[in-house]
Amino acid sequence: MIRYLTAGESHGEALVGILEGVPAGLEISAKYIDHQLRRRQQGYGRGGRMRIESDAVEILSGIRFGKTLGSPIALVIRNRDSHNWKSKMTVEEGPQKVERVTIPRPGHADFAGFIKYGFDDIRNVIERASARETAMRVACCTVVRKFLEEFGVFIGSHVFQIGSVHAKDRRRLDRIVAKNLRASCGAYKVTESADRSDVRMLEKESTRRAIQEIKRSKKSGDTLGGMFEVIISGVPVGLGSYVQYDRKLDGLLAQALMSIQAVKGVEIGSGFENAALPGSNVHDEFAVRNKIIARTSNRAGGLEGGVTNGQPIILHAAMKPISTLANPLRSVDMRTRKIVKARYERSDVCAVPACSVIGEAVIGPVIANAFLEKFGGDSIKEVRSQYRH
């Protein structure tokens, strides 16, 4: 089983991760991980912090001479901004005069976390609930992604909606995706194409309109959300299982995506649209092409009964608008119980492009665990021989 844990506060010294269960003999480098960390920091609409920080991972254990050892992999990402926060974030007993945050921001964990842990300072919540934590998730999951790529399983994503801007012709967008999927690196080609756009959209016109919408939103002190698609290509038939609820791959993938900060909806294939259609327009019919069993469509998103059916896995996620508004909403001061404006702290206007990169990352361990359950081994060599069997 691959599993990982992260630790670290947003403005603390560093983010820390421990990843376990990756078979021995996988080639991996800090440079490879850093590429994905950089991608997570991109996107039009991000706030000031992304300009201050350029994330880089340090590998402390589990890798020797460029290859995994099968032992736990320990990773660190330093928060380069932390020197500005030394007095507010010190581990030792702090100065008495540190300003306490007592006004929760609507849409954040601020209020619930403050009550739950009995704090007198909302900063204790802000620091860990922040999406800064996803930098370490991306680092850990990138090692897993490399494992999947060894077996021809590629992950990609693109943004298809920002605020009210979406592709005018969804079928045209699907054709662009399908063309990209024919490349040797499958879904990763979708990602490469999307990365050429500042908002990770595949169509130039949508990119232009989305940037305009983000600019308008910023000007009015508001924020935006949106939707993205994650695709996994090269997945063999039979990963996951229908025999028990907690082995259904669709459920596990939905959990992974839903665990990302601000993701509030997940769809498998064209799930929501399907609900309004007759079955005859929904289910993917079988065909035989050159003696190979094929399907005429992929509305199921590559999963039937919680099991992969050999088609690319298609997942959609909806991200809500960023909760911290430059033109703040009403809140309450927890000390005085007076209605006041929420606090504004340096913030993104739109982070859907970054969220799509995180989406690519977090589904890696889910797929890899299902893959290892079926073709498992302690080393890459052993998994390869099981997979070829």
Ligand SMILES: Cc1cc2nc3c(=O)[nH]c(=O)nc-3n(C[C@H](O)[C@H](O)[C@H](O)COP(=O)(O)O)c2cc1C
């Ligand atoms: C990549 C990314 C960047 C984010 N940036 C911000 C931000 O700058 N300001 C903010 O208020 N929320 C931001 N969020 C969203 C919050 O982290 C999230 O809404 C909050 O932690 C509450 O969690 P919930 O929305 O899952 O309930 C970001 C989320 C992601 C995925």
